[in-house]
Amino acid sequence: MLQSKARITAIGSYVPERVMTNEDLEKLVETNDEWIVKRTGIKERRIAEDTEFTSDLAYRAALNLMERFSKSLEDVDLIIVSTLTPDYRTPSVASRLQAKLGIKQTGAFDLNAACAGFTYGLHVANGLITAGLNKKILIVGAETISKITDYTDRTTCILFGDGAGAALVEYDEQNPSFLSAHLGSNGESAINLYGTNIATQMDGEELISNGHLVQNGREVYKWAVTTVPKGMKAVTEKFGIDLSNVDWFVPHSANLRMIESICDRTSFPIERTLNSLVNYGNTSAATIPLALDIGVREEKLKKDDLVLLYGFGGGLAHCGQLIKWNLDE
Known part of the structure; x- marks a missing residue:
């Protein structure tokens, strides 16, 4: 990188x-x-x-x-x-x-x-x-x-x-935030989470064409709890550190049980995770910035903390970012 x-x-x-x-x-x-x-x-x-x-x-x-x-x-x-x-x-x-x-x-x-x-x-x-x-x-x-x-x-x-x-x-060349990243997608399993638009079929399978989100929660859960831990390891290894060196983990707030399972599989302390789902639910692309904002308001995030963000969901796409927390005062 x-x-x-x-x-x-x-x-x-x-x-x-x-x-x-x-x-x-x-x-x-x-x-x-x-x-x-x-x-x-x-x-x-x-x-x-x-x-x-x-x-x-x-x-x-x-x-x-x-x-x-x-x-x-x-x-x-x-x-x-x-x-x-x-x-x-x-x-x-x-x-x-x-x-x-x-x-x-x-x-x-x-x-x-x-x-x-x-x-x-x-x-x-x-x-x-x-x-x-x-x-x-x-x-x-x-x-x-x-x-x-x-x-x-x-x-x-x-x-x-x-x-x-x-x-x-x-x-800012002198004090950048971005340290490493890892991206991926599993489009073969996209039918497990979709909302229709024009097409009525996916890979030959008929879709529920009502414009609503349709999710096979069990399959998405299985994908996330196996994919995200591997991605977390990939992000930290690219920067040359162990996951234990990360100060805060901010996953997509899909489901608290899913986050607990990811933390259990990676031995990352649940106490050092930030989420926004208890009071806001799953807000898709908004969950991670909302969780970061909660971390700021509750004065949990400190200057120069290492923060691992990990988004995952429809696509099935995922993206991890290791950043240094250094916002303007």
């Missing part, structure tokens, strides 16, 4: 005001709070209003970043939004965000790597800045998963929520 010349300088987040508790879900499907908490660890999630869309959440997360870190985004030269729930097929959420922020001269595109989207976005931003093609990139992981959730399917509707997290990545 080339020596990075990029640093994460600021973060921000936003979640909708509306709260959906486990008790609320009891009124929709056959479930209960004890069953949900035991299997997922989730207590509640945030739900966007009917008139609130992914670009709105992304905008509010960017505003939060600017307010907290006294940052200007006027000179951002690229916006990347990681999402699987865009407002429209086109224009992109990133283009809508550019308009809302009033940035006149910037590139903008969406990236869809589902729940691994934020880590993929960071990887792209680091590469572009290190290559000298960009100087200042805004990355946002934003989702309104509630709009594609089937609230008659108790195996999926208990999981998902809405939210957004933003990060600013800037040129």
Whole structure:
């Protein structure tokens, strides 16, 4: 991996005001709070209003970043939004965000790597800045998963929520954030987690074509708890350290039991993991930035901490990033 010349300088987040508790879900499907908490660890999630869309959440997360870190985004030269729930097929959420922020001269595109989207976005931003093609990139992981959730399917509707997290990545050759990365995909198993658009078949198999997320939770779980531990090892070995040297592990917040299993298989202390799922549920591309923001607000993340981010999900795609935590004060 080339020596990075990029640093994460600021973060921000936003979640909708509306709260959906486990008790609320009891009124929709056959479930209960004890069953949900035991299997997922989730207590509640945030739900966007009917008139609130992914670009709105992304905008509010960017505003939060600017307010907290006294940052200007006027000179951002690229916006990347990681999402699987865009407002429209086109224009992109990133283009809508550019308009809302009033940035006149910037590139903008969406990236869809589902729940691994934020880590993929960071990887792209680091590469572009290190290559000298960009100087200042805004990355946002934003989702309104509630709009594609089937609230008659108790195996999926208990999981998902809405939210957004933003990060600013800037040129800094002297004190870069990015240390190593590992990416992969298992497209052969993509049928285990999908939402239909135009195609009605995948590899000859008929799909449930209702636009909702469809998941074979058991198969995704098995894939994640075997793939992520191997990826974590690959990321740290590329940087020449042992996993025990990592200060914080921030996995995609899919399911608390899944995170516990990954930690058990890698002997990584669960006390040194950050997640956002207890109060926000699975927000796909937004889970990792939301978890990082929780770490900042609770004063857990310290300057120069080694932080291992690992996104994984639909695709089935995954991406790990080892970073040094060195945001602007």
